[in-house]
């Protein structure tokens with residue numbers, strides 16, 4: 001039996017996979033099990049920020065693997081403490097809770113916000129405003145936080161206490177904040193799964209003001225936008241706002257599962273002993289990998305992200321068959337005249353891996369992709385989009 005057959009026989013069919021099996025690679029070049037190579041502009045959905053088989057990251061991870069692979073949270077461990085320190089030093093946040101995924105990072109943010117509302121505003125102040133077309137995860141509670149009906153319908157009842165505002169519509173947030181006993185607003189600065197749609201600077205600064213007036217926490221879901229993806233360490237840093245809680249995952253571990261919930265001053269003492277936990281959270285191998293990744297997201301790398309981003313926007317905007325190019329940094333959505341699936345298939349056949357976000361083609365290349373690989377891939381995308 002080949003891999004595709006084996007998978008289809010035994011894996012729960014929740015994923016519509018592309019018809020290739022990735023086997024190995026180097027940087028932004030990946031090879032499938034037939035030996036065909038591709039330039040990868042998907043990076044495992046914004047996870048492999050420095051591409052695949054990155055030597056520095058492998059060294060950091062394997063060094064830790066050779067010492068101790070897991071400790072549990074019954075004990076202190078060095079990579080975990082050091083990673084939390086780095087995250088706080090680089091964001092100004094005060095405390096970090098580690099988990100294993102984006103959904104879990106958001107679960108922790110939601111628990112913290114509810115507890116904060118109860119403590120500081122009153123027992124009923126537990127409602128969280130999120131944005132339509134947002135995406136916050138697949139657990140029952142993060143699905144409830146996700147303002148997209150399509151994800152909800154098969155799994156009702158979901159967790160109570162979420163209301164949805166139109167993205168970029170401050171009046172709508174204001175209305176909900178008056179109608180419901182709210183503790184927080186949660187948002188992605190660029191809605192990733194929702195179609196790579198950036199929030200406007202106006203909306204975000206208005207949101208920050210409103211949050212101060214109404215005593216609402218600002219929760220930035222930086223699971224996809226974080227860790228250099230948008231040209232800043234975290235996406236909110238493009239907008240000059242200061243969230244109270246920042247969640248991240250995907251790119252933080254460089255390919256190993258890790259989630260982080262960063263808590264600012266206001267909420268840094270909300271959670272106490274026994275109130276939250278995770279067996280694998282703060283795993284030393286994942287944290288050692290993340291420490292290496294974080295140490296390399298510096299000003300030079302970020303300038304390179306911006307330069308690559310400008311190249312993509314300049315080359316694709318107004319190209320034949322392309323209706324719009326949206327996004328921030330190396331998180332880019334292309335609206336094509338052809339159906340996105342058709343463009344994605346054509347790219348793959350010509351050796352370029354791109355993914356989908358709603359009706360758009362989504363690019364999430366490695367932050368350090370070589371310019372010649374990027375140029376080659378963008379030419380192929382351009383050809384595939386042309387009608």
Ligand SMILES: *Cc1c(COP(=O)(O)O)cnc(C)c1O
Nearest residue numbers: 101102103135136137192223224
């Ligand atoms: C991917 C994603 C999540 C969910 O992360 P998982 O690791 O799949 O649980 C949450 N929020 C955003 C913005 C995401 O892009």
